[in-house]
Amino acid sequence: MDLADTLVADFDVIDFLHTLATRSVQLLDIDAAGIMLADHHGGLHVMASSTEETRLLELYELQNNEGPCLDCFRSGFPVARGDLAAMRAAWPAFTQKLQHFGFHSVQALPMRLREETIGALNLFRTSPGRLSEADLAIGQAMADVATVGMIQERVIAAGELLATQLQTALSSRVQLEQAKGVLAQRTRLPMDQAFLLMRDYARSHNRRLTDVAAQIIDGTLDENALPKGSPRRKPSAPPSS
Template sequence: MPGPQEQIAVTLSELTASLVGRHDAESVLRLVTAACENLLSASSTGVLMADPRGGLSVVSASDEQARFLELLQSRIDEGPCVDCVRHDTTIACPDLEDEHGRWPAFTRAALGAGFRAVHAVPMRLAGGAVGGLNVFYTAVTPWEEWQQRLGQVLGDLAVLGLSQDDDPARTQRLAEQTLTTLNDRVMLAHAIGMVAGALDIGTDEARRLIFGYAATLGSPVRDVSRLLTSGNLEVAELAAS
């Protein structure tokens, strides 16, 4: 039987291989469910996604009990996954017996279905939560930090798989993105040279100033580089920030 590290490597390699190859949403979600069972010892899993028509909809469940609980959350707008998506944060419930006051209807239903713990992980895209991955347990189950991180990785991989198109145009888009990235690097190198020369500093310090200025503005580094190289941003402004 493979050890924990080998099991993680094998499971994640299967999941990522499905993302770069030909895949459909059901295949990705099935692999995520298997990963939760194998790596996080989950009893059941479910996935709720933001519905363009409003609210949350069930897109995956490992069994009928999990599907019922996911559907219940979406219908009554109550539960760990609802809060997870609403607040874009992991919701940990190691013991549902402690949550009667928080989600009364969901907690009664979950305990009645034989579950005792649930952890909800946000599925993020473009800076916000677009869904949630629910990991259910039949016993009191606190998560350690590594489990929370792994749960987030699985949630991220799931949403990446769901957001990708499975068609030949992906290869062309990747080529275009690669070209854009290379052009951005050339422009950044030019900007670094300009800042280093103008301020008589090393390139590492010039890079730090550019990245720091971009972080302060909340702007992409390529936008700051473009402003510098086009003359629309004075080097002195970076030094003063």
């Protein structure tokens, strides 16, 4: 399993988190997924998303300080509401934006180890209603395994490696978004597809995603060298009218 393959001192955190998001979409009855992680000061940041719409939704959640992922991180427990009326009561602005992007339900699962919660996994659906108990169990197991991969046993006592990894991931995420925009502009592809091209190239050449992003930004990697095809994924939810 990809998520269990990261228990080493050095691994590509950004690619790892995107793997968690994409595997969640593939294995669970959901249409999109997003991940927020906390820095060493406790501030949450959007670190990975399966679609551009999901990324924008999670940024909106942070900007408005309202939504299931925030509640999940603060409580350390899964967060869900049974229907849209309950969601509007809990998160009025977030729910309105959620529907604007064509989604009708969302649940958040904590990324935790013992008493430490480092982030949350958001699961979006275009259909209303909660996930089944079986899907929730699988999703939480994936989040737990991913958390172990981020923390590792030796980090629990000192905490230094986790803080370094998260700070490196935050810096890498900014660079990745810049590269995605540059590549999208050069190739006239949607942002999602531009990212998939970058990740395809990094994996096929056994390179770190952040290194590929840096070369795209400074122009030393020609977009013509990137693979023409890209992995298939579930289509993003269409915006509601």
